[in-house]
Amino acid sequence: MSAKAETPRTKATPPVRGRGRGGRERILAAAARLFATQGINATGMEQVAEAAPVSKRTLYAHFRTKNDLVIAHLQHLASSGATLESALTREDVPPLERLLGMFDPTAPDAPAPVRGCPFIDAAAEFPDPASAVHSYARDQKLRMAHLVTALVTELGCAEPEALAEQLVTLADGAASRAMVLDEADYGRHARKAAETLLAHALPSTP
Template sequence: MATATTATRRQGRGGRERILAAAAGLFAVQGINATGMEQIAERAPVSKRTLYAHFRTKDELVLAHLRDLTSTGHTLEATLTREDVPAMERVLALFDPLPAGTDPVRGCPFIDAAVEFPDPQNAVHSYARERKLLMVRLVAELVAELGCREPAALAEQLVTLADGAASRAMVLGEADYGRHARTAAEVLLAHALPTGA
C-alpha cells in the first residue's frame, strides 16, 4: 500500500514536462513577456519551488521551450528533413496553412522569441538565429537537389517569403496567409529550375 509520501512523490513526476507544456500554451496565447512564471507554475500545476528547481530563470525556460519545439518536431525543420516526402513538396510546405483550430494564429516561434529577446547576445535570441540559419541551409540543400540555379540565393528568397508570410498570418489572424507567398515561391522555383524540369 502506498504511503502519503509515495503518492505525493508520484504526483510530482513529470513536473518538467508539465511546465514546458504549460509554458508552450501560455506563450502561444499571450506571448512570452506577457506570461509570468507564477502563471506557468499555476497552469502546470507545480509549486514555484519546483518550477525554479527545473528552470532557474525565465530565459532558461524559454530556451528549453524552443529546444523542446525543435526536438519534438513542432517546427518547419521537421518537414524540411522528411526523406519520405519529395524535395519540392518539402519546400512548398513552408507555405502550408496552419493546422485547423490554431487560435490565436501565431507566427514562427523563433521570430517571436527573437523579437521578445532583442539582445543578439542573449541565449534565446542566439538560439533563434541558429534555427533560422539552419532553415535556410536545409532549403538550400533541397533546391540544390532539385537542380535549381544559385541555390543559396534562392533559399534566402524562399525563407524570407516564408517568414514574411508567417508574420503576416499572425498579425492578420489568417492561418492560410501563406498561400500568397506560395504563389511567389512557385514563380521563383520555376525560373530557377533547369529548362524542361
C-alpha cells in the same frame, strides 16, 4: 499492528505537486500555452508553476532561470514538428514538395488565433542579439536557410544560396502576416510566388 496503523497514512500522502514524474513535461506544456496567449515577457515563472501545476521549487529545479525555460520551450517546438522547418526534414516527401510545404499551415487543426513563427516571436521579445534566446532563435533561422539551400542544390539550382534566402524570406513573411491577419492559410499567396521562383531557378525537366 504497526503496519496496519501506517497503511492509511501511506495512502493519504501522495504528493500533489513536486518534481515527480512528468513535471518537466507539464511545465513545458504550461509555458507553451501561456507564451502563446500572452507573450513570453508577460508570463511570470509563478504563473507557469501555477498552470503546470508544480511547486516553484520544482519549477526552478528543472529550469534555473526564465531564459532556461524559454530556450527549452523553443527546443521542444523545434523537435515537435510544429514549425516551418519541420516541412524541410520530411524524408518521405520529394525535395520540391518539402520546399513548398513551408507555405502550408503548420497546424491546420489548431484553435485560433493563428500564431506566427515562434523563433521570430522570441527574437522580437529578446531584441538583444547577444542574448541567449535571441541567439537560439537566430540559429534556428540559419538552420532553416541551410536546409533550404541543401534542397535547392539537390534540385540543381545554379545559385542555391540566393534562392534559399528568397524562399525563407517568403516563408517567414507569410507566417508573420498569417499571425497578424489571423488567417491560417495565408501562406498560399507566398506559395505561388515560391513556385514562380523555383520554376525560373531550377533546370527544366526534359
